[in-house]
Amino acid sequence: MVSKKRIALVTGGMGGLGEAICFKLAALGYTVVTTYSPGNTRAQQWLQTMKAQGFEFHAYACDVTDWESCQACVRKLVAELGPVDVLVNNAGITRDMTFKKMDKINWDSVMHTNLDSCFNMAKQVCDGMVDRSWGRIINISSVNGQKGAFGQTNYSAAKAGMHGFTKALALEVARKGVTVNTISPGYIGTKMVTAIPKEVLDAKIIPQIPIGRLGKPEEVAGLVAYLASEEAAFVTGANIAINGGQHMQ
Numbered sequence: 043m044v045s046k047k048r049i050a051l052v053t054g055g056m057g058g059l060g061e062a063i064c065f066k067l068a069a070l071g072y073t074v075v076t077t078y079s080p081g082n083t084r085a086q087q088w089l090q091t092m093k094a095q096g097f098e099f100h101a102y103a104c105d106v107t108d109w110e111s112c113q114a115c116v117r118k119l120v121a122e123l124g125p126v127d128v129l130v131n132n133a134g135i136t137r138d139m140t141f142k143k144m145d146k147i148n149w150d151s152v153m154h155t156n157l158d159s160c161f162n163m164a165k166q167v168c169d170g171m172v173d174r175s176w177g178r179i180i181n182i183s184s185v186n187g188q189k190g191a192f193g194q195t196n197y198s199a200a201k202a203g204m205h206g207f208t209k210a211l212a213l214e215v216a217r218k219g220v221t222v223n224t225i226s227p228g229y230i231g232t233k234m235v236t237a238i239p240k241e242v243l244d245a246k247i248i249p250q251i252p253i254g255r256l257g258k259p260e261e262v263a264g265l266v267a268y269l270a271s272e273e274a275a276f277v278t279g280a281n282i283a284i285n286g287g288q289h290m291q
Contacts, residue, residue, distance in 0.1 A: 049123055050073070050129075051126045051163075052074065052130040053132050054133030055074075056088050059263075060130075063259075065097065065263065067128070068098075075099070076102075077101070077115060082103075107159060112165075126166075137152050137197075160204055178274075180270065181225070184201040184226055185289050221269070223269050225282050229251065229256050229286075236256075
């Protein structure tokens with residue numbers, strides 16, 4: 043259990059990997075807050091479903107691509123709950139297509155959601171972490187940011203950029219009790235991945251993974267929990283792969 047009721051903010055926490063991260067951090071005693079896109083009509087239903095399962099989550103509307111929306115979100119959160127101790131930049135999208143077909147709209151939307159969001163959210167909480175001499179910023183990247191992927195120039199560039207951001211910020215705050223790290227998952231068994239036709243999974247994806255299966259969201263969540271802990275205070279600027287051996291560095 044955490045030594046005091048620390049506040050963890052997980053962007054895009056209402057499904058898939060983000061939801062698993064919320065579950066894990068709540069089980070360890072964090073006050074867990076997530077964001078949802080403005081206009082998401084299912085947010086309150088999700089909170090009620092989580093409450094019925096015993097999870098007292100908090101949620102705030104936030105467009106992570108928009109600076110002013112992120113400012114307003116965190117300002118309200120801090121006023122109502124207190125300062126953020128752990129930030130997990132998890133929100134992300136894909137808009138896959140070959141570079142030949144890619145237009146600027148689909149380039150920009152992926153860069154704004156996956157990379158600009160790291161700046162937009164970290165900027166709101168990092169100074170407070172430094173002032174309190176304790177904080178954790180954890181950026182969820184991807185194996186495809188390490189090795190590239192056909193049809194993902196936008197996504198691979200954004201996810202690689204996340205780790206450049208991680209390393210530079212980690213250097214700036216290392217002596218202030220704040221760590222900044224990247225996690226790069228491979229293929230994880232979220233609804234998005236399991237929606238891929240089984241024949242494609244079995245023939246093209248699983249054979250690339252030496253362990254021979256998809257990862258579990260709970261396995262990534264466990265790694266997030268470690269990086270958020272006191273025991274991880276000496277880990278900063280790292281990019282930790284969790285991909286079943288699909289890509290080794």
